[in-house]
Amino acid sequence: MGATFSVVLYGSDRASMNQAMDAAFEEAHRLDALLSNYRPASEWSRINREAAARPVAVSPELFRLLSDCIEYSRASEGTFDLTVGPLMRAWGFSGGGRHVPSPDQIREALELVGYRHVQLDARKRTVRFDRPGVEIDPGGVGKGYAVDRMVEVLRARGMRSALVAASGSSIFGLGNPPEEPRGWPISIADPWDHRKNAAQVFLKDLSLSTSGNYEKSFRAGGRRYSHIMDPRRGVPPESAVQVTVIAPRAIDSEVWAKPYFIQGRAWTAARKPKSWRVLYCENTPGAACSWVR
Incomplete structure (x- = not known):
């Protein structure tokens, strides 16, 4: 998945802790x-190789995950989309030099992008693509699920009592560390000056994921131009510079960080679950980040 995982554990039985940590990494x-x-x-690679030619039978676990991803796509109005790969290549974010593609190149890529190209058969538990060139990318969901x-x-x-993280961008705080009943303290960096913090939060049986336009980007x-791509338009959005989501599950915080980033503050405020917290950083140099109400 291209991620580095880490686990911090607290407990009184070192042998049990070592066994638990080994099992988590397994x-x-x-x-x-x-x-x-x-x-x-x-299994994921086999789908990408074969699903344009024939239905591909997959394991129950992967079928459930793909079904959930289609629901995420519908709920986000297409701003979360597993099929965004051709767009990422057109912009040079998946191999090759990063560059602004021509309008024709964007149009060609968009013909292969869209969750409706992925056809799931629940009875047969199969996946099929409706045209050659479609592919699915686990990058927007795999870390949180793991x-x-x-x-x-x-x-x-x-x-x-544990803190589990994937590449520092998807984090889950299980319980709380010793002497900190509020939970695991996590600092959210200021996108305009990473020496400073935009906020500090405490995770107690909660997850946190952050998406920022500085993670993979280029100037032209x-x-x-950021790697965060609007799958409907084929271009990076400009409304935000960083969005952090706090939710009960890591898969939810990871998935929804990008739709909230793409759709903007007003859309996010109208649709986010009330119990979730979203720190929104506008794409205005020096502007303070603030929690979406």
Whole structure:
């Protein structure tokens, strides 16, 4: 999945903690073998190779995950989309030099982008693409899903205090660390000056994910272009510079960070669950980040 996972554990039984940590990392390795689009033998890679030619039968776990992803796409009005890969290549974010593609190149890529190109058959548990060139990318969902599964493994092993992170951008705080009943303290960087913090939060049985336009980007013609792509229009959005989502599950915080980023503050305020927290940083140099109400 191209992610680095880390686990911090507190407890009184070192042997049990070591066993739990080993089991959590074994789960991460298992999911990498299932979801990686870098591993030719993974189920995910097999779908991308074969689904344009024929329906591909998949495991119950992967079918459930893909079904959830289609629902995320519908709920986000197409701003979360597993099929965004051709657009990422057109902009040079998936190999090749990063550049602004021509309007024709964007139009060609958009013909292969859209969750409706992915056809799921629940009775047969198969996946099919409706045209050649369509592909699915686990980048927007895999880390969060893996973090949630690792947390479930730790819970099943009796762990009650843990911090699980995937590449620092998807984090789950299980319980709380010693002497901090509020939860795990997490600092959210100021996107305009990473030496400063935009906010500090405490995660207690909660997840946090951040998307920022500085993570993978390039400048051309006096503008910054980000890897965060609007799958409907084929261009990076400009309304935000960073969005952080706090939600009960890591898959939810990871998935929804990008639709909130793309759709803007007003859309986010109207649609986010009331119990979730979203820190929105406008794309205005020096502007303060603020919580969406």
